[in-house]
Amino acid sequence: xxxxxxxxxxxxxxxxxxxxxxxxxxxxxxxxxxxxxxxxxxxxxxxxxxxxxxxxxxxxxxxxxxxxxxxxxxxxxxxxxxxxxxxxxxxxxxxxxxxxxxxxxxxxxxxxxxxxxxxxxxxxxxxxxxxxxxxxxxxxxxxxxxxxxxxxxxxxxxxxxxxxxxxxxxxxxxxxxxxxxxxxxxxxxxxxxxxxxxxxxxxxxxxxxxxxxxx
Numbered sequence: 001x002x003x004x005x006x007x008x009x010x011x012x013x014x015x016x017x018x019x020x021x022x023x024x025x026x027x028x029x030x031x032x033x034x035x036x037x038x039x040x041x042x043x044x045x046x047x048x049x050x051x052x053x054x055x056x057x058x059x060x061x062x063x064x065x066x067x068x069x070x071x072x073x074x075x076x077x078x079x080x081x082x083x084x085x086x087x088x089x090x091x092x093x094x095x096x097x098x099x100x101x102x103x104x105x106x107x108x109x110x111x112x113x114x115x116x117x118x119x120x121x122x123x124x125x126x127x128x129x130x131x132x133x134x135x136x137x138x139x140x141x142x143x144x145x146x147x148x149x150x151x152x153x154x155x156x157x158x159x160x161x162x163x164x165x166x167x168x169x170x171x172x173x174x175x176x177x178x179x180x181x182x183x184x185x186x187x188x189x190x191x192x193x194x195x196x197x198x199x200x201x202x203x204x205x206x207x208x209x210x211x212x213x214x215x
Contacts, residue, residue, distance in 0.1 A: 037201040041167060048159050048167070048195050052091040055192075060094065063215035067190050068098035070213040074188070075152060078107030084123045084150030084185070087111055087132075087140045092156040093190055093215070103127060110148050112177070113141045120177040123148055150185050153178065155209070157191035164189065164209040165202045178207045186210055 032040075055063070083102055088094040099109045110123035114136040124145035126132075135141035155174050159167035166189045168174055178187060189209040196214075200206070 032201045034203055037203065041170065041200065044197065045158050045167060045170065049090055051194060052192055055091065060091070063192060064093045064095060066215040067093050067213055068095060071095075071098060071154070071188065071190070074211055074213065075186075078102045078105045080106060081151045082108045082110055082125075082148050084110045084112060084153040086154070086156050089137065089139050089156075093192070095154065095190070100128065110150055111142055112173070114173060118172070118176070120180050121173050123150055149182055151183065152186045152188065153181070154188050154190055157189040157195060157212070159195045159197045159200060160189055160191060160209070160212050161197050161199045163199075163202065164212050165200045165206050166209055167197065167200045172205065175205055175207050188213055190214070
């Protein structure tokens with residue numbers, strides 16, 4: 001949880017909590033050896049990515065709009081804040097329109113850049129019109145721009161569990177980054193509600209989000 005007084009008492013946003021139906025029960029946190037967890041995560045990752053590729057363009061747009069509304073509901077006014085978001089990839093919710101609205105309200109946007117394998121990400125300031133180039137996995141990243149430390153990190157999830165642990169792509173970039181970012185930024189995972197899992201079998205290197213916002 002962030003110690004920032006402008007983000008008081010947040011643990012899970014209403015847009016997630018009201019989705020928990022009476023017949024849905026999360027398992028208690030479970031642990032398992034990494035040798036067993038790693039192949040399980042690989043299979044779950046593929047299944048969840050395949051599922052989101054099955055969404056139509058209209059369904060993705062509607063989901064992104066609902067996620068954007070959820071972010072607006074849990075994030076204070078963005079004036080003077082730096083928001084680390086992401087360029088959408090492999091069917092992730094497209095929050096670029098939301099990011100532009102954040103900038104219009106006085107916030108700044110930074111995009112993550114992979115600098116080296118097994119190293120933290122670097123966040124670079126970006127605004128519409130700034131040059132982009134192809135980075136790792138062919139994702140667009142700022143070709144230049146000041147390196148900054150976000151006050152809020154909005155991280156895409158492939159999957160997530162009740163304890164707000166995120167299942168990513170397996171590179172560990174966000175976990176390494178969140179472990180070293182100064183200032184204890186507010187950490188928000190965003191994704192599709194269908195990506196919810198009973199547990200991801202969290203390991204010592206996994207860092208939970210402060211919030212999960214879904215569609």
